[in-house]
Amino acid sequence: MSDLTKQERRNKIASLLHEVLRLLGENPEREDLKRTPGRWADSLFAYMEGIEVDPESHLKVVFQIDQDECIPTSEDMIVVDNIQFTSTCEHHVAPFRGVAHIAYIPNLKTRRVAGLSKFSRLIRVYARRLQLQERMTQQIAAAIDKHLDPQGVIVVVQAVHFCTLQRGVEQNSSSMLTTARRGLFSERPELENKFQQYLSMRLDTSGVSSSVVN
Numbered sequence: 669m670s671d672l673t674k675q676e677r678r679n680k681i682a683s684l685l686h687e688v689l690r691l692l693g694e695n696p697e698r699e700d701l702k703r704t705p706g707r708w709a710d711s712l713f714a715y716m717e718g719i720e721v722d723p724e725s726h727l728k729v730v731f732q733i734d735q736d737e738c739i740p741t742s743e744d745m746i747v748v749d750n751i752q753f754t755s756t757c758e759h760h761v762a763p764f765r766g767v768a769h770i771a772y773i774p775n776l777k778t779r780r781v782a783g784l785s786k787f788s789r790l791i792r793v794y795a796r797r798l799q800l801q802e803r804m805t806q807q808i809a810a811a812i813d814k815h816l817d818p819q820g821v822i823v824v825v826q827a828v829h830f831c832t833l834q835r836g837v838e839q840n841s842s843s844m845l846t847t848a849r850r851g852l853f854s855e856r857p858e859l860e861n862k863f864q865q866y867l868s869m870r871l872d873t874s875g876v877s878s879s880v881v882n
């Protein structure tokens with residue numbers, strides 16, 4: 669595929685999708701469907717844009733907490749919650765949507781931390797490809813573990829899968845929860861309890877961006 673330009677790949681996909689519509693029993697030549705194969709191909713590229721991006725590139729720029737501000741025995745965790753994403757289930761090529769919550773305890777020697785937006789971008793790159801929720805959760809934890817080298821990290825992902833909403837069992841209210849732990853979070857269950865506590869007391873920030881602060 670690499671010998672084709674993006675435009676050539678897009679046109680080829682569109683012509684295959686034209687055939688898919690026909691095989692499904694539709695008439696791809698009818699007025700409202702004429703541009704659908706092209707739009708569908710463009711959408712597929714958007715859903716899969718993460719395939720060609722190195723997710724870890726977003727964690728290469730990290731900050732360091734000052735040594736003076738770091739207590740030598742600290743197990744203080746940093747929690748980044750409610751990161752929204754939309755991904756594509758690789759078994760049914762249907763969307764799944766949800767949120768990710770992350771907590772990590774910085775390494776006391778390197779004292780590396782990352783900005784909020786880095787986590788959103790990391791998750792987006794992993795989400796924008798054919799995925800399994802279980803694997804995505806592990807990949808996020810592994811990337812943070814590798815680049816921030818924290819004492820511990822935990823990633824919790826909760827998502828609704830449209831393949832279960834739209835077909836088969838039609839479980840409308842069911843969601844899936846996956847977790848991945850590294851370091852201290854695998855060894856010390858009380859840290860996970862603390863993390864769950866923080867999540868349950870988090871502020872409702874849904875109105876913050878639209879409200880005026882005096």
Ligand code: ZN
Binds near residue numbers: 831
């Ligand atoms: Zn599925």
